Amino acid sequence: MTDITRSHTGARMSQIVTHGDTIYLAGQVGTAGASVTRQTEECLEKIDTLLAEAGSDRSRILQCTIWLADMADFAEMNAVWDAWVPAGQAPARACGEAxxxxxxxxxxxxxxAARS
Known part of the structure; x- marks a missing residue:
């Protein structure tokens, strides 16, 4: 049986959950009220930090789900995302409005993500 490890755990959620070599991150948000660009940058910085703590990195992301408050911000968010994702390492991805x-x-x- 594979152990489950939880990190940065509060009453409602854990920021990182690992099961075997799979890493699950809680939803990451940026500074409320900041621009879409800045919030995206902050989210991706947090993801880098959490993945490193869990023994992985952005090149090992298997799947990413992105929620936008307004799909009109899709291009602005993608400009940051596209510069951040390593060439040839794009994960399976979904993006919706919520x-x-x-x-x-x-x-x-x-x-x-997968553990390195």
Missing amino acids: RLATPDYKVEFIVV
Whole structure:
């Protein structure tokens, strides 16, 4: 049986859950009220940090789900995402529109990755 490890665990969620060589990250958001560009940059910085802590990196992302508060921000978010994803290492990805936890959040990223 493979152990499950949880890190940065609170009453509601864990920021990192690992099961075997698979890493699951909680949804990452940026500074409420900041631009889509800045929130995306902050989300991706958090993802880099959490993946490194879990023994992985952005080249090992298997799947990413992205929620935008407004699909009109799709191109702005993608400009940051496209520069961040390593060439030839794009994960399976979905992006949709959703009402996020507060109207000041514009984007949220949910990642599943393989351990390095």
